[in-house]
Amino acid sequence: MLRLEHVSFAVNGKYILEDINLTIEDNRFTVITGPNGGGKSTLAKLIMGIEKPTSGKIYFNGEDITDLTIDERAKRKIGYAFQQPPRFKGMSVRNLLTLAHGRALDEEHCCSYLTDVGLCSKDYLDRDVDSSLSGGEVKRIEIASILARDVELSIFDEPEAALSPQRQLTLLIQIYRCAKEGAQFFIVTHSPILLGIPDADIYCFDNGSIHLCEYEETESYQVTEMFINNRQMLLDKLLTE
Numbered sequence: 074m075l076r077l078e079h080v081s082f083a084v085n086g087k088y089i090l091e092d093i094n095l096t097i098e099d100n101r102f103t104v105i106t107g108p109n110g111g112g113k114s115t116l117a118k119l120i121m122g123i124e125k126p127t128s129g130k131i132y133f134n135g136e137d138i139t140d141l142t143i144d145e146r147a148k149r150k151i152g153y154a155f156q157q158p159p160r161f162k163g164m165s166v167r168n169l170l171t172l173a174h175g176r177a178l179d180e181e182h183c184c185s186y187l188t189d190v191g192l193c194s195k196d197y198l199d200r201d202v203d204s205s206l207s208g209g210e211v212k213r214i215e216i217a218s219i220l221a222r223d224v225e226l227s228i229f230d231e232p233e234a235a236l237s238p239q240r241q242l243t244l245l246i247q248i249y250r251c252a253k254e255g256a257q258f259f260i261v262t263h264s265p266i267l268l269g270i271p272d273a274d275i276y277c278f279d280n281g282s283i284h285l286c287e288y289e290e291t292e293s294y295q296v297t298e299m300f301i302n303n304r305q306m307l308l309d310k311l312l313t314e
């Protein structure tokens with residue numbers, strides 16, 4: 074279980090996050106959405122330990138992890154997929170997945186993690202995770218590496234950036250199944266598909282704070298629904314303004 078208590082984060086005296094209180098129970102997933110620049114990535118980084126809160130406490134499975142490093146949190150089975158993942162020259166996709174898994178990973182399993190994120194595994198296994206891969210490919214490989222890890226809490230920052238709607242549906246099913254087996258997820262997303270995971274706790278950002286909301290109240294749902302159902306009317310209006 075993850076618990077954030079009165080967590081705030083300020084840079085040069087300016088508050089980006091203020092008094093965030095949040096609990097993710099085992100077998101649950103929390104989805105965070107809201108405006109660009111609202112603080113979603115910052116909140117994900119605080120949970121992973123990439124940034125430290127200005128005040129407040131973070132507990133994982135009852136332990137105060139507020140002052141633990143990224144490594145120490147990783148050892149406690151917290152995994153993080155960056156909005157813009159890092160690249161590793163000289164590290165093959167096969168090695169990255171094996172390293173993520175923490176023990177030998179046979180080719181069949183390596184391939185299945187890549188297939189899960191929509192990559193044709195035989196083309197990628199021996200490629201380096203370097204600048205020769207597109208942003209979307211690196212992102213999908215990173216998602217595969219999180220799936221390969223035996224993590225208790227997975228933090229995904231906008232995974233949809235790399236995934237077609239069909240693949241988002243596949244990820245939704247994977248997340249749902251993993252959560253039913255006890256995993257916890259913290260997903261930052263604008264995707265109307267990922268926001269629609271059954272039984273998710275959806276939080277919306279509002280001026281540095283968060284509040285629970287219904288799927289139909291999210292901007293992603295409302296704008297997508299309005300656009301699909303009234304596309305011509307909406308475009309006529311917007312383009313003549």
Ligand SMILES: Nc1ncnc2c1ncn2[C@@H]1O[C@H](COP(=O)(O)OP(=O)(O)O)[C@@H](O)[C@H]1O
Nearest residue numbers: 084089107108109110111112113114115116278
């Ligand atoms: N370390 C930092 N120093 C200064 N500003 C920061 C820092 N981290 C985040 N910010 C600012 O905080 C705001 C929220 O950023 P972010 O969490 O990336 O938003 P989101 O992911 O919701 O789009 C942005 O205005 C960003 O520039």
Ligand SMILES: [Mg+2]
Nearest residue numbers: 113114115156
């Ligand atoms: Mg972000």
